[in-house]
Amino acid sequence: MSEAPQTGASAAGDAEAAHEGEPLVLTELIQRLKVRDVMTRELSTVSRAATMRDVQELMRQKKISGVPVEENGRFFGLVSIDDIIRALGGGYIDAPCSRHMTTKLVVLEDDMPLxxxxxxxxxYHYGRFPVLNRDRRLVGIVCQRDINRALLVELAHELNRLENATLQAADKASARSVHVLREIPVCRYDFENAGKAANQIKRVLQERQFPPKLIRRIAVAAYELEINLCVHSDGGVLSWRVSNGRAEIIARDAGPGIEDVEWACRDGTSTANEWIRSLGFGAGMGLANVKRVSDEFEITSQKGSGTTVRAVVNIGELTV
Amino acid sequence: MTLAELSARCGLEAVAVPDGTVAVSGAYTSDLLSDVMAHCPDGAVLVTVQNHTNTVAVCTLVGAPAIVLVHGREVPEEMRAAAAREGVALLRTRDDQFTVSCRLGAVLGVGARCAGDGEPAAGTV
Amino acid sequence: MTILEVAEALGAEVLVKGEGCGRAIRHVVASDLMSDVLLVDEDDLLLLTSLASDQVLRTAQIVGAVGVIVVNGKPLPSSMVNVANDLRMTLVTSGRSKFDACVGVAAALKAP
Structure with missing residues (x-):
């Protein structure tokens, strides 16, 4: 029962090749991040003299499912919930944990890539891995939740960075015209988020110091189209592009399609129900409103299939 | 004040007024019919952009004698028919809600009353 | 006159002071239909509405409103204050009906 914990070298070996087909950002991220960046450092540990019952109590208090056995940084083993269940069944719950902890363990080193x-x-299908440093001292523990949380945070940072880099690159690429391209998914009846895309468009254009009148027309078109997707379609995508003297907004959905397009574009006509009207929408001015603020307006639709609306606002030779 | 007098003094277009002599006691401005149901006082004219049959139905329920449609919105035939059936007057203005509400307020003399204290709406929906 | 001064005149409660709260009001819009609000072509407008939803704030941002006054003493969804902060949009609530608020705002704007 005194075997030293080992790192699984063979598993580490094929880790390199395991991420083909992943987006480059993710591959780069899980190579760059180290185990120490995601692990939990505040550990609840016990000494070898603690009983299995002590460990069980600690698990209950801290709501954790694995407790390392450690003295002054020296790592001896891990007690898992399975070990506790076996101890309860086997009647040795009051025995010292050093006799019943798991010692044949796979551990991670803190400077391994994620x-x-x-x-x-x-x-290995373990719920958690103890983390040792180069001196074989216990420095942390990693469970899948730690990894998920760290990855989400890092991905958000990374996406922000990439977005900004793309915008800056586009600015540099062309001093006289602005290139922006975004695609935003819009879900049916998701009123909580409807309008966010248009708010974002407005913000980006404000940052680029477009004339307020133009910003307003572009934002109004985007907002109405976004709300339309939310209210009338089964869900779709709002994309917008600013380039070559034009701001173009496209709302594309996969259904249910519009029977009479001409009717739908008229002021005051609507198929919205009372519930949607109570939210302040569906007054039947949406498409007419988009048409009003656009220099070009185009709608193609077929009952039973999707609808695509394209609105263009001419922005002329704007510089950033 | 009678509906005919109010309409004339506020420059409203009479689309269909079955009885100009009904008394008007106030006004209520809303596009949310559930709000109208909950809060519109009896005898108040309803200022709204909602040009459909449901508006007439709600007015009948709360005892609003007239609808003032803003932005010169078209009156659909069904709405006109429903209003005639229920005896609700249809008025119209090219102005927006704020402008016509202020004008109605001035003519009805509510300005003095409401400059002081607001009426908290009881039991909102 | 700013929305903060109007709020004071109405006895209304200011929940969020956004970036437009110091600008002079140049136009007032009363509406509960957001499409209706989007039709307005005026700058620095004040929006009076009985609709209490995030969409009111999003719409107000699109048209560059100085702020929003939600009338009828409506209980606001908890998300509204967050969205207002996020969009830096001034948010005010008033217990008055929209009709009374219109009249009150007009009186305040006319006052010397």
Missing amino acids: SFALRYFDR
């Missing part, structure tokens, strides 16, 4: 940890979780 990709190794992911591979370990895939391969």
Whole structure:
């Protein structure tokens, strides 16, 4: 029962090749992030003399499912919920944990890339891995939730950075015209988020110091089209592009389609129900409103299939 | 004040007024019919952009004698028919809600009353 | 006159002071239909509405409103204050009906 914990070298070996087909950002991220960046550092541990019952109590208090056995940084093993269940069944719950802890353990090292940890979780089906440093001292523990949380935070940072870099690159690429392209999914009846895309468009254009009148027309078109997707379609995508003297907004959905397009574009006509009207929408001015603020307006639709609306506002030779 | 007098003094277009002698006691401005149902006082004219049959139905329920449509919005034939059936007057203005509400307020003399204290709406929906 | 001064005249409660709260009101719009609001071509407008939803704030941002006054003493969904902060939009609530608020705002704007 005194075997030293080992790192799974074979698993580490094929970690390198395991991420083909992933977006480059993600591959780069899980290589760049180290285990120490995602692990939990505040550990609840016990000494070897603690009983299995002590461990069970600690698990209950801290709501954790694995407790490392450690003395002054030296790591001896891990007690998991399975070990506790076996102790209860076997009648040795009051025995010292050093006799019943798991010692044949796979551990991670703190400077391994995150990709190794992911591979370990895939391969070994453990809920958590203890993390040791170079001096074989226990420095943390990693469970899948830690990884998910860290990845989400990092991905958000990364996406922000990429978005800004794209915008800056576009600015540099052309001093006389602005290139922006975004695609935003819009879900049916998602009133909580409807309008966010248009708010964002307005903000971007304000940052680029477009004339307020133009911003307003572009934002109004985007907002109405976004609300339309939310109210009338089964869900779709709002995309917008600013380039070559034009701001173009396209709302594309996969259904249910419009029977009489001409009727739908008239002022005051609507198929919205009372519930949607109570939210302040569906007054039947949406498409007419888009038409009013656009220099070009085009709608194609077929009952039973999707609808695509394209609105263009001419922005002329704007510089940023 | 009678509906005919109010209409004339506020320069409203009479689309269909079955009885100009009905008394008007106030006004209520809303596009949310559930709000109208909950809060519109009896005898108040309803200022709204909602040009459909449901508006007439709600006015009948709360005892509003007239609808003032803003923005010169078209009156659909069904709405006209429903209003005639229910005896609700249809008035119209090219102005917006704010402008016509202010004008109605001045003519009805509510300005003095409401400059002081607001009426908290009881039991909102 | 600013929305903060109007709010004071109405005895209304200011929940969020956004970036437009110091600008002079140049136009007033009363409406509960957001499409209706989007039709307005005026700058620095004040929006009076009985609709209490995030969409009111999003619409107000699109048209560059100085702020929003939600009337009828409506209980606001908890998200509204967050969205207002996020969009830096001034948010005010008043217990008056929209009709009374219109008359009150007009009186305040006319006052010396």
